[in-house]
Amino acid sequence: MAKGNIVARTGNEAMAEAMRQINPDVVAAYPITPATEIVQIFASYVADGLVSTEFVPVESEHSAMSACIGSSAAGGRTMTGTSSQGLALMAEMLYIAAGLRLPIVLAVVNRALSSPINIHCDHSDTMMVRDSGWIQIFSENSQEAYDNMIQAVKIAEKAAIPVIVTTDGFIISHGMERIEILDDADVKNFVGEYKPKDYLLKLEEPITAGALDLTDYYFEHKRQQIEGFKASKAVILDVAKEFAVIAGRSYGLFEKYRLDDAEIALVAMGSTAGTTKVVVDELRQKGLKAGLLKPRVFRPFPKEEILEALKKLKAIAVMDRSDSMNGHEGPLCAEIKAAFYDIGVNKPVLNYIYGLGGREIRPEDIALVFSELSEVAGGKEKPKVSYLGVRE
Amino acid sequence: MNIKEVVKRKELFTGGHRACAGCGAAIVARQVLMAAGPDTVVASATGCLEVVSTIFPYTAWNVPFIHSAFENAAATISGVEALYRSWARQKKYDKKVNFIAFGGDGGTYDIGLQALSGAMERGHNILYVCYNNEAYMNTGVQRSSATPIGADTTTAPVGKVQKGKAQYRKDLTAIMVAHGIPYAAQAVVGNWRDLTNKVEKALSIEGPKFINVFQPCRLGWSYKPELTCEMGRLAVDTCAWPLYEVTNGQYKVTRPKEKKPIAEWLKLQGRFAHLFRPENKALLDQIQAETDKAWEELLRKENIASQAAAPAQPKSI
Numbered sequence: 001m002a003k004g005n006i007v008a009r010t011g012n013e014a015m016a017e018a019m020r021q022i023n024p025d026v027v028a029a030y031p032i033t034p035a036t037e038i039v040q041i042f043a044s045y046v047a048d049g050l051v052s053t054e055f056v057p058v059e060s061e062h063s064a065m066s067a068c069i070g071s072s073a074a075g076g077r078t079m080t081g082t083s084s085q086g087l088a089l090m091a092e093m094l095y096i097a098a099g100l101r102l103p104i105v106l107a108v109v110n111r112a113l114s115s116p117i118n119i120h121c122d123h124s125d126t127m128m129v130r131d132s133g134w135i136q137i138f139s140e141n142s143q144e145a146y147d148n149m150i151q152a153v154k155i156a157e158k159a160a161i162p163v164i165v166t167t168d169g170f171i172i173s174h175g176m177e178r179i180e181i182l183d184d185a186d187v188k189n190f191v192g193e194y195k196p197k198d199y200l201l202k203l204e205e206p207i208t209a210g211a212l213d214l215t216d217y218y219f220e221h222k223r224q225q226i227e228g229f230k231a232s233k234a235v236i237l238d239v240a241k242e243f244a245v246i247a248g249r250s251y252g253l254f255e256k257y258r259l260d261d262a263e264i265a266l267v268a269m270g271s272t273a274g275t276t277k278v279v280v281d282e283l284r285q286k287g288l289k290a291g292l293l294k295p296r297v298f299r300p301f302p303k304e305e306i307l308e309a310l311k312k313l314k315a316i317a318v319m320d321r322s323d324s325m326n327g328h329e330g331p332l333c334a335e336i337k338a339a340f341y342d343i344g345v346n347k348p349v350l351n352y353i354y355g356l357g358g359r360e361i362r363p364e365d366i367a368l369v370f371s372e373l374s375e376v377a378g379g380k381e382k383p384k385v386s387y388l389g390v391r392e
Numbered sequence: 393m394n395i396k397e398v399v400k401r402k403e404l405f406t407g408g409h410r411a412c413a414g415c416g417a418a419i420v421a422r423q424v425l426m427a428a429g430p431d432t433v434v435a436s437a438t439g440c441l442e443v444v445s446t447i448f449p450y451t452a453w454n455v456p457f458i459h460s461a462f463e464n465a466a467a468t469i470s471g472v473e474a475l476y477r478s479w480a481r482q483k484k485y486d487k488k489v490n491f492i493a494f495g496g497d498g499g500t501y502d503i504g505l506q507a508l509s510g511a512m513e514r515g516h517n518i519l520y521v522c523y524n525n526e527a528y529m530n531t532g533v534q535r536s537s538a539t540p541i542g543a544d545t546t547t548a549p550v551g552k553v554q555k556g557k558a559q560y561r562k563d564l565t566a567i568m569v570a571h572g573i574p575y576a577a578q579a580v581v582g583n584w585r586d587l588t589n590k591v592e593k594a595l596s597i598e599g600p601k602f603i604n605v606f607q608p609c610r611l612g613w614s615y616k617p618e619l620t621c622e623m624g625r626l627a628v629d630t631c632a633w634p635l636y637e638v639t640n641g642q643y644k645v646t647r648p649k650e651k652k653p654i655a656e657w658l659k660l661q662g663r664f665a666h667l668f669r670p671e672n673k674a675l676l677d678q679i680q681a682e683t684d685k686a687w688e689e690l691l692r693k694e695n696i697a698s699q700a701a702a703p704a705q706p707k708s709i
C-alpha cells in the first residue's frame with residue numbers, strides 16, 4: 001500500500017530528506033566522501049530556512065561528535081553524518097555519547113578504512129565501532145535508508161541509546177532509486193517532540209554529566225548500559241510497528257527472503273542483500289532451495305532470532321564486507337558461529353570476505369557462493385574462509 | 393565587583409572537592425563562576441579540575457556541567473550553545489545563559505588547540521577559560537607547550553645532560569588575539585578582582601571570548617601550598633605572566649608597580665631549583681632576557697594598537 005509520494009532519490013538525498021522532515025535542533029558535521037552530500041544538502045535546507053536546525057560546520061569529525069554530545073546533553077534532538085576516516089576520528093566520542101546515553105542519530109555511509117586510502121564501499125568503518133554501544137542499522141537501498149533514519153530518531157530517544165544508520169558508499173549513497181517519501185506532517189507527527197528528563201539547559205535543576213566513575217561505580221553504570229542495550233531490541237521492533245502504520249512498510253531485526261523452506265542460504269548486509277535476492281530468485285526457478293537472511297540490526301545482534309531463522313538450514317554462507325584482522329574470519333561470521341555454539345549446533349558455515357575497497361560483487365559471484373554451498377550441503381569440504389573476487 | 397556583596401552569593405563551585413591543598417585551579421573555577429552567576433552552563437576538559445570536582449556520586453558544580461573528553465571542551469560547549477541558538481530561534485527558550493568552557497593548558501594549548509580554534513572561528517557566544525598551570529598535572533607533571541623553558545617536568549626532566557624543557561612556551565593568548573575575537577585576556581590566581589572583572593566584561597560581550605588564567609600548582613611547581621596566591625602575584629610582578637586584555641584589538645596592559653627580577657619568582661619553585669646552580673647561570677640570564685623582551689613586545693603592541701585604534705573584525709553571528 002503506497003502511502004507517500006513517489007520520487008527519485010539517491011541514498012544521500014533520501015537521508016537528507018529524512019533529516020529535513022525530522023527537523024532536528026542541531027546538526028554538527030564535517031565533510032567526507034561519500035557522506036558529504038548528506039550534510040551539504042542539509043546545509044542548503046538550513047540556508048533556505050526549510051528547517052529550524054542550528055547547523056554547526058565544525059573543524060573535524062571529533063568536534064562534530066563532541067558538539068553533538070554537547071547539544072544532545074543540553075536537551076536537543078541532534079544528528080550528524082560521516083564515513084570511514086571521519087568515523088574513525090569520532091571513535092573516542094562515540095563511546096562517550098553511548099556511555100552518556102545520548103540519543104544522537106548518525107548517518108554512516110560505509111567506506112573502506114585507510115590504509116591504503118580508498119573512497120569506496122566496505123563495512124570496515126562501521127565494524128570498527130561495533131562495540132561502541134551504538135545501535136547499528138544497515139540499509140539495503142535508498143528507501144530503507146530513508147525509513148531507517150526516521151525510525152532511528154524514535155529508537156534512540158526511547159532507548160536512550162545513540163543510533164548509526166548505514167548505507168553502502170556510492171552503491172546506495174549515489175545510486176538513484178525510486179522511493180516513497182512520507183508527508184512532512186506524518187514524519188513530524190511520528191517523531192514527535194523530544195522531551196528529555198534531565199538536560200543542561202534546565203538551569204533550575206543543574207546536572208553534572210560525564211562525572212568521573214572509579215572502581216566503585218563504573219561497573220554498575222556499564223551494567224545498566226548493557227541492560228539498556230539488550231532491551232533496545234524490543235524498542236526497535238515497537239518503533240518498526242508504529243512506522244508500518246504510517247508508511248505501510250514493515251521492518252524487523254532482519255529480513256528473511258525465501259528462507260523458511262530454504263536448505264542453503266546466504267547471510268548478507270546492505271546492498272549485497274539486494275543482489276542476492278535476484279540470484280535467489282534465479283536459483284529457485286532452477287529448483288534449488290536457496291534463501292537469504294539480511295541482518296538489518298547488527299547491534300544489538302539479534303542472536304536468538306537469527307538462530308531460530310537459520311537453524312534448519314543445511315549450510316550457510318556468511319558474507320562479510322570487512323575483515324576482522326583476527327587471523328581467521330569476518331565479524332558477521334564470528335557472531336553467527338558463536339551463536340550456534342550456544343545451542344550446540346555445528347552447522348557448516350562458510351565465510352566469504354568480499355567487496356573490500358568497493359570491489360564489485362556481481363550476481364555471478366553470489367551464484368558461485370550458492371554453488372559451493374550446495375556442494376557443502378551435499379557433504380563436500382570447502383575452505384572455511386574464502387576471499388571472493390580478489391586476484392590471489 | 394563588591395567583595396561584601398560577593399560573599400553573600402551562593403557558591404557555584406563548592407568546597408569538598410578533592411584538589412590538593414592550595415590548588416589554584418579550584419580558585420579559578422570558583423572565582424569565574426562567582427563572576428558569571430548561576431545562569432551558566434559549564435563544559436570542562438579532562439584534567440585536574442574535572443577529576444577533582446566530579447568524583448561520582450559527588451559534584452562540586454552547582455551549575456549545569458558537562459565533561460566529555462580531554463581535547464574537546466570548546467567543541468562540546470559549541471554544541472550546547474548551538475542548541476541554545478536553535479531553541480531561541482524556535483522561541484522555545486528565552487533565558488540569557490553564559491556558556492563557559494574550562495580547559496587546562498594541556499587541553500587547550502596542545503591536544504585541544506584545534507577544537508578551540510574552530511570554536512573561536514565559528515563565532516559561538518562562549519567564554520573559554522584556560523586554567524594554565526604550565527604542565528599536564530593530572531597525569532603527573534608532564535611538559536606541555538605552555539611549560540616555560542628550563543622547567544623540570546617528568547617528560548622533560550632535569551638530568552645529567554638536560555636542563556628541563558629546552559623550548560620556549562607557546563604564546564596562546566597571542567594566537568587567540570590573531571583569531572580576531574572580540575575579547576582575549578590574561579589573568580592570574582591571586583588577583584581575584586582583576587579576574588572577576590575580566591570574566592564579567594567578557595560575558596557582557598557577544599561572541600567568542602578567551603581568558604588565559606595563570607594558575608600556580610603547588611604540586612607540579614613544588615612550592616608551599618599557602619603561597620599559591622603569592623606565586624600568582626609574583627608572576628605578574630616579575631612579568632613572567634603579564635596581565636592584559638585585548639578588546640576588539642585594543643590592548644590594555646596592567647603594569648606591575650615595580651618590575652621585579654624573574655629569579656625572585658623562579659627561586660620559590662622546586663621545578664626551577666637547578667637554574668640556581670652556578671653552571672646554569674647562562675640559562676637563568678637567558679630567561680630574564682626573554683622575559684624582558686616579551687614584556688617590551690607587549691607594551692609595543694599596546695602602543696601600536698592604541699595609535700592605530702583599528703577595531704578587530706566583529707565575530708558574532
Ligand SMILES: Cc1ncc(C[n+]2csc(CCOP(=O)(O)OP(=O)(O)O)c2C)c(N)n1
Nearest residue numbers: 438439440462496497498499527528529530
Ligand atoms: C585523548 C586523551 N589523551 C590523553 C589523556 C590523558 N590525560 C588526561 S588529563 C591529561 C593532562 C591534563 O593536562 P592539562 O590540560 O594541563 O590539565 P591539568 O591536569 O594540568 O589541570 C592527560 C594527558 C586523555 N584523557 N585523553
Ligand code: SF4
Nearest residue numbers: 412415440609610611
Ligand atoms: S596537581 Fe596542581 S592543579 Fe592538580 S589538583 Fe593539585 S594543585 Fe591543583
Ligand SMILES: [Mg+2]
Nearest residue numbers: 496497527529
Ligand atoms: Mg595543566
